[in-house]
Amino acid sequence: MSSSLPALPGAERVVALGRATLILGNGLAVLPALAGRFHALISDPPYGIDYDPSSPGGSKWDVDHIVGDNRPFDPCPLLGWVEPVVLFGANNFASKLPDSRAWFVWDKRPGMRSMCFSDCELAWSSIDGPARMIRYPWSGANRGPERGEHWHPTQKPIEVMRWIIETVTAPGDIVLDPYMGSGTTGVAALQCGRDFIGIEIQERWFRAAETRIRRELDQGRLPL
Numbered sequence: 001m002s003s004s005l006p007a008l009p010g011a012e013r014v015v016a017l018g019r020a021t022l023i024l025g026n027g028l029a030v031l032p033a034l035a036g037r038f039h040a041l042i043s044d045p046p047y048g049i050d051y052d053p054s055s056p057g058g059s060k061w062d063v064d065h066i067v068g069d070n071r072p073f074d075p076c077p078l079l080g081w082v083e084p085v086v087l088f089g090a091n092n093f094a095s096k097l098p099d100s101r102a103w104f105v106w107d108k109r110p111g112m113r114s115m116c117f118s119d120c121e122l123a124w125s126s127i128d129g130p131a132r133m134i135r136y137p138w139s140g141a142n143r144g145p146e147r148g149e150h151w152h153p154t155q156k157p158i159e160v161m162r163w164i165i166e167t168v169t170a171p172g173d174i175v176l177d178p179y180m181g182s183g184t185t186g187v188a189a190l191q192c193g194r195d196f197i198g199i200e201i202q203e204r205w206f207r208a209a210e211t212r213i214r215r216e217l218d219q220g221r222l223p224l
């Protein structure tokens with residue numbers, strides 16, 4: 001796909017991997033050059049909550065804060081390029097988004113009781129439809145079938161991203177994630193038979209995404 005992309009201001013590196021194109025750079029700077037080249041924007045941006053991945057109760061991460069997480073997140077630059085848009089963490093910046101009844105709820109409790117962390121995560125969507133919920137345990141030793149695959153401090157489950165992608169896009173669509181992290185949206189998109197463009201500003205997470213997507217392609221089980 002990268003051969004068909006125009007020059008990308010703000011991109012430090014572009015890697016084409018099968019139906020995926022991974023871009024190292026600033027998502028907001030690159031986005032305008034991608035206008036008209038994707039069918040859905042599905043992302044898990046910094047929430048503006050100053051989360052410290054190395055804090056007690058956080059995890060084993062030797063990293064500083066997520067880039068951009070130390071200031072309020074403004075979703076407005078992500079809107080108006082395409083329909084649909086889905087944004088995780090949007091309960092932290094809902095006042096800056098249009099009203100929507102079609103929120104996606106991911107219940108991540110291992111049981112039915114509340115945990116010390118939030119019980120669920122919420123994704124705002126621009127689609128018109130009912131609110132939807134998925135149950136997928138994701139805490140400590142109960143990280144569902146993806147246990148052990150810990151690539152990023154705020155990693156989402158592939159299964160949850162597949163659920164959203166299958167709900168809001170069609171086979172063959174191109175999914176853009178301008179805050180790619182370790183590429184979970186990309187792995188899920190490829191598994192669902194979608195193309196993927198991901199942008200990540202930090203080399204460490206860009207490399208993780210590259211490794212994960214390359215492995216996915218090497219397994220040879222993706223739909224054509």
Ligand SMILES: C[S@@+](CC[C@H](N)C(=O)[O-])C[C@H]1O[C@@H](n2cnc3c(N)ncnc32)[C@H](O)[C@@H]1O
Binds near residue numbers: 155181199205
């Ligand atoms: C919440 S994390 C995404 C994690 C991802 N969902 C996963 O499963 O790995 C947000 C990511 O956005 C990246 N980021 C922050 N500002 C960015 C920007 N302007 N352009 C591209 N990436 C950015 C951060 O480095 C971080 O990896």
